[in-house]
Amino acid sequence: MREVPEQQVIATGLPAALSVAGTVISCDAGVTVFHAGQPARAVYFLVSGSVRLVRYGRAGEEVSLHEARPGEFFAEASLDSDCYHCDAIANESSELLQFLAPAMRNHLASDVTLSREWMALLARQLRTARTRVERLSLKNAAERIRHLLYSEGRGDRCEVTLPGTFKELARELGLSHEALYRTLATMVREGIIEREGMTLRFKESASRI
Amino acid sequence: MREVPEQQVIATGLPAALSVAGTVISCDAGVTVFHAGQPARAVYFLVSGSVRLVRYGRAGEEVSLHEARPGEFFAEASLDSDCYHCDAIANESSELLQFLAPAMRNHLASDVTLSREWMALLARQLRTARTRVERLSLKNAAERIRHLLYSEGRGDRCEVTLPGTFKELARELGLSHEALYRTLATMVREGIIEREGMTLRFKESASRI
DNA sequence: CGTCGCATTGATATCGCTCAAATCCGGTGG
DNA sequence: CCACCGGATTTGAGCGATATCAATGCGACG
Numbered sequence: 001m002r003e004v005p006e007q008q009v010i011a012t013g014l015p016a017a018l019s020v021a022g023t024v025i026s027c028d029a030g031v032t033v034f035h036a037g038q039p040a041r042a043v044y045f046l047v048s049g050s051v052r053l054v055r056y057g058r059a060g061e062e063v064s065l066h067e068a069r070p071g072e073f074f075a076e077a078s079l080d081s082d083c084y085h086c087d088a089i090a091n092e093s094s095e096l097l098q099f100l101a102p103a104m105r106n107h108l109a110s111d112v113t114l115s116r117e118w119m120a121l122l123a124r125q126l127r128t129a130r131t132r133v134e135r136l137s138l139k140n141a142a143e144r145i146r147h148l149l150y151s152e153g154r155g156d157r158c159e160v161t162l163p164g165t166f167k168e169l170a171r172e173l174g175l176s177h178e179a180l181y182r183t184l185a186t187m188v189r190e191g192i193i194e195r196e197g198m199t200l201r202f203k204e205s206a207s208r209i
Numbered sequence: 210m211r212e213v214p215e216q217q218v219i220a221t222g223l224p225a226a227l228s229v230a231g232t233v234i235s236c237d238a239g240v241t242v243f244h245a246g247q248p249a250r251a252v253y254f255l256v257s258g259s260v261r262l263v264r265y266g267r268a269g270e271e272v273s274l275h276e277a278r279p280g281e282f283f284a285e286a287s288l289d290s291d292c293y294h295c296d297a298i299a300n301e302s303s304e305l306l307q308f309l310a311p312a313m314r315n316h317l318a319s320d321v322t323l324s325r326e327w328m329a330l331l332a333r334q335l336r337t338a339r340t341r342v343e344r345l346s347l348k349n350a351a352e353r354i355r356h357l358l359y360s361e362g363r364g365d366r367c368e369v370t371l372p373g374t375f376k377e378l379a380r381e382l383g384l385s386h387e388a389l390y391r392t393l394a395t396m397v398r399e400g401i402i403e404r405e406g407m408t409l410r411f412k413e414s415a416s417r418i
Numbered sequence: 419c420g421t422c423g424c425a426t427t428g429a430t431a432t433c434g435c436t437c438a439a440a441t442c443c444g445g446t447g448g
Numbered sequence: 449c450c451a452c453c454g455g456a457t458t459t460g461a462g463c464g465a466t467a468t469c470a471a472t473g474c475g476a477c478g
Binding site: 305348349352384387388391392 | 465466467468
């Protein structure tokens with residue numbers, strides 16, 4: 001994890017007011033950006049790569065809380081929290097912008113546009129998280145996949161192209177990867193969905209919820 | 210759902226700046242405050258009673274997204290959204306404060322203190338939702354109950370007193386109520402937890418995570 | 419007192435997890 | 449160019465946990 005303070009980066013999705021306030025950080029796959037329990041010093045913006053936020057179950061297994069994608073902030077909720085509540089680990093070689101919490105709070109207090117954007121961002125993340133709660137509350141695998149397509153899909157056939165692997169999707173859906181593969185295969189066999197590589201869609205125009 | 214515009218209410222947990230800006234609404238058990246798909250006209254603050262936010266599965270069954278408790282806002286995420294994304298239904302006779310979205314946006318733009326409180330509130334809700342995601346990602350019922358105690362419990366024995374019924378808790382945990390009762394009974398029998406009416410706690414001082 | 423919904427426990431079926439093994443694919447080194 | 453390696457993908461078999469259906473008790477409420 002090496003810091004490159006003077007570099008100038010235009011990052012898509014970054015509020016204009018923040019374009020010069022961040023510290024660029026590059027980190028390799030597997031590097032931990034921060035640990036749960038550490039004082040929450042900064043908020044991060046993912047420029048490129050991918051970072052996962054995880055906690056650990058009693059058996060030591062990872063539980064995925066969130067997968068940050070380029071153009072997203074993460075650890076935003078830590079702005080008014082004493083310490084981080086999860087680990088942040090780079091899935092691949094990634095570039096981050098780091099915004100120290102005190103500076104960020106100042107910006108938010110003085111810039112109305114930024115604070116509006118920030119509230120919108122938090123609200124969006126909140127909706128996303130609640131959608132995921134809803135999905136995980138469904139009892140069976142096929143329903144979770146349907147729900148994924150309905151809530152994330154584009155167009156009337158609810159097309160989704162996976163950003164990662166099927167194993168990652170399985171974790172996101174709270175399933176073992178075997179269960180996911182099997183359920184997908186069954187749904188394709190039954191003519192419910194189509195699959196082309198990493199793209200999924202309904203076979204028929206979506207019969208609503 | 211009857212509106213009582215002139216009433217003056219001191220509501221605990223409500224930011225001071227909003228204490229005079231809301232419309233008091235009283236509604237009986239079962240009344241729908243808003244429907245999914247309706248234009249998002251307002252944000253609500255629950256003064257007393259309880260309101261659940263739900264969507265509906267394919268079989269028409271309710272899927273609980275959130276249970277608002279007194280002192281909480283709900284539909285906060287709808288401030289920058291065109292329409293509501295779920296139904297809000299009163300579980301019991303409840304009192305709400307309604308804040309129309311345009312007025313709310315004005316307040317947020319002009320009052321830095323309020324906007325800071327609002328961001329903190331969104332961040333808190335976000336953390337809560339992510340904790341719930343984490344909980345639902347656990348594979349078995351006992352782990353989910355442990356997780357609930359660890360993340361919501363008070364004191365070194367992680368004591369939790371349920372705000373609602375065990376059936377509601379079961380929905381919150383993504384379990385059937387039968388599975389919840391059985392798992393609780395087993396955990397009590399095995400000396401892992403204690404149960405006194407609606408209060409749960411670990412038998413031993415919490416062995417961390 | 420009757421009814422309704424929660425609480426509780428039993429029986430059974432099913433779904434998804436676990437272990438296992440084979441294949442595929444991209445990358446790496448010779 | 450090819451052999452090899454690791455991780456993703458895919459399918460099989462068996463088991464265990466949870467859902468589902470069912471029945472009963474119990475307390476609140478009209």
